[in-house]
Amino acid sequence: MFFQRLRGVFSNDLSIDLGTANTLIYARGQGIVLDEPSVVAIRQDREGGMKSVAAVGDEAKMMLGRTPQNITAIRPLKNGVIADFTVTEKMLQYFIHKVHESRIIRPSPRVLVCVPCGSTQVERRAIKESAAGAGAREVYLIEEPMAAAIGAGLPVDEPRGSMVLDIGGGTSEVAVVSLNGIVYSNSVRTGGDRFDEAIINYVRRNYGTLIGEATAERIKHAIGSAYPGEKKQEIEVKGRNLAEGIPRSFVLNSNEILEALQEPLAGITGAVKTALEQTPPELGADVAERGIVLTGGGALLRGLDRLIEEETGLPVLVADDPLTCVARGGGRALEMIDERGGLDLFSTE
Amino acid sequence: MRVVETPPGREGPGSQLRAKRQERGLDLAEVAAQLHLTSAVIQQLERDDYEGLGHVFAIGYLRNYARLLRLDPEPYVELYRTQVQNVPTPVPRPARPQKRRPPLLPLSGLFLFLLVGIMGLWYVWSVPSPSPKEASSLDFSGDAPPAEPASSVPVERQEPAHSGAASPPVLLSSEPALVSMEPEPPPPSSSVPSGGVLESPPPTPAEPQVSTESSVEPGPTPEPEQPASPPEVVLEFSGPCWVDLRDSSRKFKRFGEMKAGDRLVLKGTPPYSILLGNAAVVRMTIGGEPFDLSQKTRGNVAKFTLNPTR
Numbered sequence: 001m002f003f004q005r006l007r008g009v010f011s012n013d014l015s016i017d018l019g020t021a022n023t024l025i026y027a028r029g030q031g032i033v034l035d036e037p038s039v040v041a042i043r044q045d046r047e048g049g050m051k052s053v054a055a056v057g058d059e060a061k062m063m064l065g066r067t068p069q070n071i072t073a074i075r076p077l078k079n080g081v082i083a084d085f086t087v088t089e090k091m092l093q094y095f096i097h098k099v100h101e102s103r104i105i106r107p108s109p110r111v112l113v114c115v116p117c118g119s120t121q122v123e124r125r126a127i128k129e130s131a132a133g134a135g136a137r138e139v140y141l142i143e144e145p146m147a148a149a150i151g152a153g154l155p156v157d158e159p160r161g162s163m164v165l166d167i168g169g170g171t172s173e174v175a176v177v178s179l180n181g182i183v184y185s186n187s188v189r190t191g192g193d194r195f196d197e198a199i200i201n202y203v204r205r206n207y208g209t210l211i212g213e214a215t216a217e218r219i220k221h222a223i224g225s226a227y228p229g230e231k232k233q234e235i236e237v238k239g240r241n242l243a244e245g246i247p248r249s250f251v252l253n254s255n256e257i258l259e260a261l262q263e264p265l266a267g268i269t270g271a272v273k274t275a276l277e278q279t280p281p282e283l284g285a286d287v288a289e290r291g292i293v294l295t296g297g298g299a300l301l302r303g304l305d306r307l308i309e310e311e312t313g314l315p316v317l318v319a320d321d322p323l324t325c326v327a328r329g330g331g332r333a334l335e336m337i338d339e340r341g342g343l344d345l346f347s348t349e
Numbered sequence: 350m351r352v353v354e355t356p357p358g359r360e361g362p363g364s365q366l367r368a369k370r371q372e373r374g375l376d377l378a379e380v381a382a383q384l385h386l387t388s389a390v391i392q393q394l395e396r397d398d399y400e401g402l403g404h405v406f407a408i409g410y411l412r413n414y415a416r417l418l419r420l421d422p423e424p425y426v427e428l429y430r431t432q433v434q435n436v437p438t439p440v441p442r443p444a445r446p447q448k449r450r451p452p453l454l455p456l457s458g459l460f461l462f463l464l465v466g467i468m469g470l471w472y473v474w475s476v477p478s479p480s481p482k483e484a485s486s487l488d489f490s491g492d493a494p495p496a497e498p499a500s501s502v503p504v505e506r507q508e509p510a511h512s513g514a515a516s517p518p519v520l521l522s523s524e525p526a527l528v529s530m531e532p533e534p535p536p537p538s539s540s541v542p543s544g545g546v547l548e549s550p551p552p553t554p555a556e557p558q559v560s561t562e563s564s565v566e567p568g569p570t571p572e573p574e575q576p577a578s579p580p581e582v583v584l585e586f587s588g589p590c591w592v593d594l595r596d597s598s599r600k601f602k603r604f605g606e607m608k609a610g611d612r613l614v615l616k617g618t619p620p621y622s623i624l625l626g627n628a629a630v631v632r633m634t635i636g637g638e639p640f641d642l643s644q645k646t647r648g649n650v651a652k653f654t655l656n657p658t659r
Contacts (some may be wrong), residue, residue, distance in 0.1 A: 001482040151403040222591040222606065222626050234625055251650070265498065290406055291385075305413075317409025320581045 015112045015330030020077045021169025026331035032324050033099045037061040039049025040091050041073040067214045079189045080116035080121040082170040090133035111136035112330045116171045117143045118187030145175030148295040149174045151329025152319035161283030169193050172268050174275045184278050190267040202260030211239035222252040227303030269311045291315030295325035361397030361423040369418050483537030579638025579658045582615040620656035
């Protein structure tokens, strides 16, 4: 206990956005210090032999879908919650060490981790224990939409409703925030990963060709859009033709991807509409007056703001630097703990 | 209500947008309806009065407004930031914290210094007959302590040094066959620009006379340096384009989408592997000369390998 406190003196407070696709770490006073994919490559040389970590983060992501038999690259988080406890712990350990590199003493920081608002007690406990196992001295949890709202710069402490839609890798969270608290929140298990899956399925159905997750993600980044744009964009991709069994290349355009993404996008707009229905009228009026703020990597999908604007008839804005909103908001919340013991922000376990 | 005072000659983003709107002949109510905002809010924006809106919303509205008028929203957002928010430019992702190093730096520096000192002493003792040249090579190894090849260089260099050649410290290539070809007049045949400076070749110990000659005449030495700096390859983007650029040494890599107005200079060693997702918006020049991408383009995607030295 004493040693842990001593080690804490040499560590920074961290806010971790433990996402399905990417993990971001914000260190107090330094900003975003780490932004890596949540992927771990595990090596097991013999059957029943010792498992060891071969790579974490960017390096491991490159291995995804390209590993030999003795290595497995896995994503330890699914739908925003932990799917593989030990691997998540190892990954967090690696990331915490990475932001404290050049230290002799093992770091033991205070850590704030963001959790999806739809996660259960069991899932929250798993995240808490995994962070503690990775060396954290104290672990706080905050609900993701709250962190996203703070990070986007919304006036969360005012008696005024603000709606935030955070589209992450595994989940999309929509919440109405007022007076430092969440009035309504909902989480749907539709996010960037579902977009990739939809693209894979579309290509298989229409081109009879199988593409991998990495290729699907590349297509999404390059030409993915949620609303028809002015220009048609194209990309050349390669995949294995199911009939011939041979890799073939073909050209996809942005309109086809738009068609492919219809189903997951409908899930997100549906969640926003439900949230607007369930919001108390006063707060609903505030939201209608000022608009919905988009955060998370999904907000970078072209035309998503237009789509939600058309569907709801409300103004929709994309926050500045949407990818880092949650981590930055968590960092701000950590500062609030010291300023005024802002514990009302945090979810109990 | 507080109206932001704008410096003379520079209008606020809102009034600039109003001018653009009037140029297009758009009605205020029409704009308000399309942006799903009230006319009052639009009027407030156009007056550059952002009181009570909050920075997030003001920026968001300006961005949407500019996009509605088919303008690039970034200049207006930038203007808002400098004039209203008084933030020079947002730094969304500060670089990795380099400044946190100091606590360990003095210690590791001392350790490194000691290590270098011990290695230096060991080197001095292990050489049987110290001569002035060796002293200079010792300095050389002291200059770059962490690099391993540096410490191995003086050992290999010992023999030519004994032969009496007063040559400056050179970087040796590990292939004697390739090196022995180089003194001949047409050197660019073996153009292996490895980033480092290829100077006069190291002589084989069997013929010390050649070594003195090659090290004395400085004439041919600048020649092999020419291919070390390939012509500059510049890519200019006039629209969004997804790119994947790599060089052969895998040191330079660019992967992702470029925006309109971006300019990219290829670094690293040629040949480069180039992939442009939207080749129509890319203008490529090699050493100032425009390069025709249309031959390499198929379905608006250009993928090819480029060696600008040819």
